[in-house]
Amino acid sequence: MRRPANRIPDASNAAVATLLGGRGGKNKQPGKQKRLLFMKREILTAAMGVAVAGLMVTGASAATLDDVKAKGFVQCGVSQGLPGFSNPDDQGNWSGIDVDLCKALAAAVFGDATKVKFTPLSAKERFTALQSGEVDLLSRNTTWTMSRDTTLGLNFAGVNYYDGQGFMVRKSLGVKSALELSGASVCTNTGTTTELNVADYFRANKMEYEIVAFEKADEVVAAYDAGRCDVYTTDQSGLYAQRLKLTNPDEHVVLPEIISKEPLGPAVRQGDDQWFDIVKWTHFAMVNAEELGVTKANVDEMANSENPEIKRLLGKEGEFGAAIGLSNDWAYNIIKQVGNYAEVFDANVGPATPLAIARGKNDLWTRGGLQYAPPIR
Amino acid sequence: MAAVEHASAGGAPKVAIFNDPRIRGAAIQILLVVLIVFLIWGMVSNAATNLARAGIASGFGFLNVTAGFGINISPFVEYSETSSYGRVYLVGLQNTLVVAITGIILATVVGFIVGIARLSTNWVVSKLAYAFVEVMRNIPLLLWIFIWYFSVLRLLPDKAAPIDFGPFGLLNIAGYYAPKAVFGPGAGWIGLALLAGILASIVIYRWARAGLIVGLPLVAYVLTGFPLSFELPTTSRFGPRGGARIYPEFLGLLVALSFYTAAYIAEIVRAGILAISHGQTEASYALGMRRGHTLRLVIIPQAMRVIIPPLTNQYLNLTKNSSLAVAIAYPDLVSVFAGTTLNQTGQAVEVLLMTMLTYLALSLLTSLFMNWFNAKMALVER
Amino acid sequence: MANSVSPAAAAAAAYVRRDMAPAEPPPITEAGVIGWMRKNLFSSIPNTILTLFSIYLVWIIVPPLLQFGLFNAVWTGLDRSACTNAAQGGLQPAGWFGACWPYVGAYVEQFIYGRYPKGEYWRVNAVFFLFAAGLVPILMPRLPYKGLNAAYLFGVFPVAAFVLLTGGHISLDGFLLPNFVLAPSFAKFIVDFAVLAALVALVAFGIARGTESPAWPMVRGVLMAMGVLLAVLLVFAADLGLSHVETEVWGGLLVTLVIAVTGIVASLPLGILLALGRRSQMPAVRLFCVIFIEFWRGVPLITVLFMSSVMLPLFLPEGVTFDKLLRALIGVALFSAAYMAEVVRGGIQALPKGQYEGAMALGLSYWQMMQKIILPQALKLVIPGIVNSFIALFKDTTLVLIIGLFDFLGMIQSSYTDSKWASPVQSLTGYLFAALVFWAFCFGMSRYSLFMERRLDTGRR
Numbered sequence A: 001m002r003r004p005a006n007r008i009p010d011a012s013n014a015a016v017a018t019l020l021g022g023r024g025g026k027n028k029q030p031g032k033q034k035r036l037l038f039m040k041r042e043i044l045t046a047a048m049g050v051a052v053a054g055l056m057v058t059g060a061s062a063a064t065l066d067d068v069k070a071k072g073f074v075q076c077g078v079s080q081g082l083p084g085f086s087n088p089d090d091q092g093n094w095s096g097i098d099v100d101l102c103k104a105l106a107a108a109v110f111g112d113a114t115k116v117k118f119t120p121l122s123a124k125e126r127f128t129a130l131q132s133g134e135v136d137l138l139s140r141n142t143t144w145t146m147s148r149d150t151t152l153g154l155n156f157a158g159v160n161y162y163d164g165q166g167f168m169v170r171k172s173l174g175v176k177s178a179l180e181l182s183g184a185s186v187c188t189n190t191g192t193t194t195e196l197n198v199a200d201y202f203r204a205n206k207m208e209y210e211i212v213a214f215e216k217a218d219e220v221v222a223a224y225d226a227g228r229c230d231v232y233t234t235d236q237s238g239l240y241a242q243r244l245k246l247t248n249p250d251e252h253v254v255l256p257e258i259i260s261k262e263p264l265g266p267a268v269r270q271g272d273d274q275w276f277d278i279v280k281w282t283h284f285a286m287v288n289a290e291e292l293g294v295t296k297a298n299v300d301e302m303a304n305s306e307n308p309e310i311k312r313l314l315g316k317e318g319e320f321g322a323a324i325g326l327s328n329d330w331a332y333n334i335i336k337q338v339g340n341y342a343e344v345f346d347a348n349v350g351p352a353t354p355l356a357i358a359r360g361k362n363d364l365w366t367r368g369g370l371q372y373a374p375p376i377r
Numbered sequence B: 001m002a003a004v005e006h007a008s009a010g011g012a013p014k015v016a017i018f019n020d021p022r023i024r025g026a027a028i029q030i031l032l033v034v035l036i037v038f039l040i041w042g043m044v045s046n047a048a049t050n051l052a053r054a055g056i057a058s059g060f061g062f063l064n065v066t067a068g069f070g071i072n073i074s075p076f077v078e079y080s081e082t083s084s085y086g087r088v089y090l091v092g093l094q095n096t097l098v099v100a101i102t103g104i105i106l107a108t109v110v111g112f113i114v115g116i117a118r119l120s121t122n123w124v125v126s127k128l129a130y131a132f133v134e135v136m137r138n139i140p141l142l143l144w145i146f147i148w149y150f151s152v153l154r155l156l157p158d159k160a161a162p163i164d165f166g167p168f169g170l171l172n173i174a175g176y177y178a179p180k181a182v183f184g185p186g187a188g189w190i191g192l193a194l195l196a197g198i199l200a201s202i203v204i205y206r207w208a209r210a211g212l213i214v215g216l217p218l219v220a221y222v223l224t225g226f227p228l229s230f231e232l233p234t235t236s237r238f239g240p241r242g243g244a245r246i247y248p249e250f251l252g253l254l255v256a257l258s259f260y261t262a263a264y265i266a267e268i269v270r271a272g273i274l275a276i277s278h279g280q281t282e283a284s285y286a287l288g289m290r291r292g293h294t295l296r297l298v299i300i301p302q303a304m305r306v307i308i309p310p311l312t313n314q315y316l317n318l319t320k321n322s323s324l325a326v327a328i329a330y331p332d333l334v335s336v337f338a339g340t341t342l343n344q345t346g347q348a349v350e351v352l353l354m355t356m357l358t359y360l361a362l363s364l365l366t367s368l369f370m371n372w373f374n375a376k377m378a379l380v381e382r
Numbered sequence C: 001m002a003n004s005v006s007p008a009a010a011a012a013a014a015y016v017r018r019d020m021a022p023a024e025p026p027p028i029t030e031a032g033v034i035g036w037m038r039k040n041l042f043s044s045i046p047n048t049i050l051t052l053f054s055i056y057l058v059w060i061i062v063p064p065l066l067q068f069g070l071f072n073a074v075w076t077g078l079d080r081s082a083c084t085n086a087a088q089g090g091l092q093p094a095g096w097f098g099a100c101w102p103y104v105g106a107y108v109e110q111f112i113y114g115r116y117p118k119g120e121y122w123r124v125n126a127v128f129f130l131f132a133a134g135l136v137p138i139l140m141p142r143l144p145y146k147g148l149n150a151a152y153l154f155g156v157f158p159v160a161a162f163v164l165l166t167g168g169h170i171s172l173d174g175f176l177l178p179n180f181v182l183a184p185s186f187a188k189f190i191v192d193f194a195v196l197a198a199l200v201a202l203v204a205f206g207i208a209r210g211t212e213s214p215a216w217p218m219v220r221g222v223l224m225a226m227g228v229l230l231a232v233l234l235v236f237a238a239d240l241g242l243s244h245v246e247t248e249v250w251g252g253l254l255v256t257l258v259i260a261v262t263g264i265v266a267s268l269p270l271g272i273l274l275a276l277g278r279r280s281q282m283p284a285v286r287l288f289c290v291i292f293i294e295f296w297r298g299v300p301l302i303t304v305l306f307m308s309s310v311m312l313p314l315f316l317p318e319g320v321t322f323d324k325l326l327r328a329l330i331g332v333a334l335f336s337a338a339y340m341a342e343v344v345r346g347g348i349q350a351l352p353k354g355q356y357e358g359a360m361a362l363g364l365s366y367w368q369m370m371q372k373i374i375l376p377q378a379l380k381l382v383i384p385g386i387v388n389s390f391i392a393l394f395k396d397t398t399l400v401l402i403i404g405l406f407d408f409l410g411m412i413q414s415s416y417t418d419s420k421w422a423s424p425v426q427s428l429t430g431y432l433f434a435a436l437v438f439w440a441f442c443f444g445m446s447r448y449s450l451f452m453e454r455r456l457d458t459g460r461r
Helices: A010-020 A025-052 A064-071 A097-110 A126-131 A146-151 A193-204 A217-226 A236-243 A273-292 A308-313 A330-337 A341-348 B002-009 B021-054 B085-118 B123-137 B141-155 B187-203 B209-223 B248-275 B278-286 B291-328 B333-345 B348-381 C007-012 C032-040 C045-071 C101-113 C118-139 C146-166 C186-210 C215-237 C252-278 C283-298 C301-315 C324-350 C353-361 C366-381 C383-403 C408-415 C426-457
Strands: A074-078 A116-120 A137-143 A154-156 A161-163 A165-170 A184-189 A209-214 A231-235 A252-254 A262-269 B170-172 B175-178 B180-183 B228-231 B234-236 B239-241 B244-246
Touching: A064 A074, A064 A097, A064 A273, A074 A097, A074 A126, A097 A116, A097 A137, A097 A273, A097 A330, A097 A341, A126 A137, A126 A154, A126 A262, A126 C301, A137 A161, A146 A154, A161 A236, A165 A193, A165 A236, A184 A193, A184 A217, A193 A209, A193 A231, A209 A217, A217 A231, A217 A236, A217 B141, A231 A236, A236 A252, A262 A273, A273 A308, A273 A330, A273 A341, B021 C283, B021 C301, B085 B123, B085 B248, B085 B291, B085 B333, B085 B348, B123 B248, B123 C032, B123 C045, B123 C426, B141 B248, B141 B291, B141 C383, B141 C426, B175 B248, B187 B209, B248 B291, B278 B291, B291 B333, B291 B348, B291 C283, B291 C301, B291 C383, B333 B348, B333 C301, B348 C283, B348 C301, C045 C426, C101 C118, C101 C252, C101 C408, C101 C426, C118 C146, C118 C252, C146 C215, C146 C252, C186 C215, C252 C283, C252 C324, C252 C366, C252 C383, C252 C408, C283 C324, C301 C324, C301 C383, C324 C366, C324 C383, C353 C366, C366 C383, C383 C408, C383 C426, C408 C426
Parallel strands: A074 A116, A074 A137, A184 A209, A184 A231
Antiparallel strands: A137 A262, A154 A262, A161 A262, A165 A231, A165 A252, B170 B175, B175 B244, B180 B228, B234 B239
């Protein structure tokens, strides 16, 4: 923007100068343009502000807990509908194991399990949503893998459901084991670890297969039900959930093989240890409560218990709540309003529900399962 | 800036600097460029910070990483689970091209038939064509894809009870299994002979076109000792194996895409034909031409000039719409690359940029080709 | 004939008919239903074959559809048992195959409102009503006050809809001055806004001085614009006692309409600017517009939506996130702006050159020419094109279900996960319902577009 001002003849120079008021007028021109540009930017900013102000939320930067407290609710990323884990009913209310974890978190932070809002996320957008701060917690039956933990900027705060990938086939095929599946066509969801696991499994066992990968679970079920595929594969819990949607659920059988480890758990953004701790201990509190026999029903009387472990859990002894930036009755609120791990499990996926999944690997370590929470002390 | 000098030197009195159109133009353009550069710079720097903060790798190195997942449909590109993400891109591109090209052909055929049927004097035929157009184009394509795919699945027989066409293969819910050509040693000569036949036909195309194209390879086939055989699909517990296969996903998508687009093409064809003055038809009848001849030799060639530009748009739309394959498990570019690859690598920016630029290039190529075709048609016309 | 006969011959004839013979009815094969059929259906052998083939096509498509949708359909029921056969645990006989309408009935509220809180449905209804109240009169060419009507539809209605749907009451705590000058608060916003208004007014004043035009009207205009802006912001910020409804719970027809309408409303001004830019004489502007238009027109909408849902968050500064719906809206608006630009360009190019020359001869400036001469005519010409774009956009909104928003089709698909209504005919019924609704909307709009086309056509050719 070099202006050859000195080459402008005097006559018009004077005119310009008069117009712009003062001798330096012509030299001010670029500055003025620049200011104009600056203004435009401001106007643009203002206009954008108007357009988005109502819908824009300021996401978390450093301290997620402060942000969450400031806005008054936990924004929780869940699935778009997986019975037992996070599924809306015909009234639009969400329920499931993953949903209950979100509620427990809200109970821990606010003492009120209803202060939570749910964002349904597709498999594709879930990590971006967490990274960008759109959600505070990703509780969306997400498998904890090394690459996700290390390269995606996430931290997995625990495992609230130990799952494994399984197969479902028609009974009429007479298949007893997954090793008999060579040559089968396999329906599954795209964009998850299942696609990779099934490739590994068939390759390792030198079997042929044809993969048919759909974007959404509903289409997978529909295609499998129509007979397009011989096998439906996804996490075993998912198989039980989806089997309910088949025309004749009884004609299908889930094969015994589990071909992968699928530790499903909540994830938070990397770099906020306090929030990470809160989510981690929310889950542990529920497991510890089960181990100590503290339930939704008896939590109030248990508060008077002499057992030091229970006293520490329910905040009657020590300052454990304060250590993670919460009130001391954080765990009490979780159990009072949401329940312990067993209660959550039984209410959402347990034998009494349509999914009818046994505790199995998700039982407490004391009963041969994998759910194990570090002690509160 | 020289403009200022010039204007001022010309002694134009009191032309305010803001009123000089050239100055103002330059200022606005500079402003625009600066604004755009600023915006892009802002986005890039934001993205860089965000990626660094989240610890996400960037760059195109991931294209050489092993993909590790399977893709069922890949007719031309060699693919296995050990192939790289770069190859996944190729497979996706290939499938997009296959469905787009076959879709364009089918849509054009159906579109022309329906468009002409719309103008038929036969009441039932024209009303049926009208109903086809109005039903097809007033329901979203995505819904059509679901409807066609699941009705294709519903109509096809179960795996256990396929329709057997004997030497022509099998048909069941998992697709149509055609006999696959297996080339023995020396089969290359047949290909060469075919090529020679085509070339010869072009040179001396006045006679025996088909004869040469079919004849030469046939002679080579006999001379090289029958190296070409056909592999028929065999049955197994999970239905037929082997053979060349047409998948129901492809079929569903193809029918949905081409029928949907055909409805638009039909309207374009109709408008094109109506744009030709009725005198042309009358003149051609007066010359003793029949209806079919009139249509083929007089009306359509003229109507083509009107038809081609909007037809190009429809071809572009079809190509872009083929990206909806993601909904029904047809492994096109968006499904395997912008879908699965994006998910597995997490490199959203690179993957989406590559995908979008690919579609852009496809669109531009189609436009170029159709422009060339259009110019050619116009030339023939004059 | 009688005239040509000589009088002598006439006299010689024993009988001469004096009256006209009554007209015979045409042969039965030429008139009436049969004649019509002969002429239109069976005029030749190929034609007959075509007719029979068409009738066969209708025969294999229509009766099964009617069977499924009407005659075999179930109309009442409380859960899946009404729509399943005995083997599946229901009441229907084996082999029954028909639509399950009670399922649609149970879900129809969700299909329209999504998961919007039940107690707040009236707000959505009010928005629908306000929209219809603005739309219907503007669609009728005969009614007067089109300017006011448009001002309502494009100015008042969006503000009202925004406040009603989200609940308004957004917090305004400043945007301009750094936080250490003034802590973020409503007062800071007012100060900020005043500073901004003053700055803008100053610039306007400068420009006015620079162009030797009277300064006061320009400054006044700018201040008025800022005032309107402030008023809108204050309305957004006002606490009207409406509870906040976040966009995650919006769904169904509401989302479909919000996306389609916002897309068109936002793309119209953008598209006009782009169309003008593409015909501009400034190379940089033209180049930018061409690249912008061709880029968005060259890529599929689904990749645009992926971009807005996965890539856009990465482009925003740290700590700033956009609502998911808003991101999709931005993508859709940019996408449809490119198409709108081409529609508008068609209209601008269709105007005879004399209009430009006439305007320039009157000494109008570029913007005056565009505002008063070119655009009013061009836009009127492209009304059918705009309606067609809207239809296309309305259908394209279904794609947002792939990025996890629940539009009308997405809501229907989402309802398939409900085991209360799970049955083999559930998804077919849902798709049939979706197809019927979309068809009714799109067909209606395309009729309107045709009507406008005919109306505008007269006098033009």
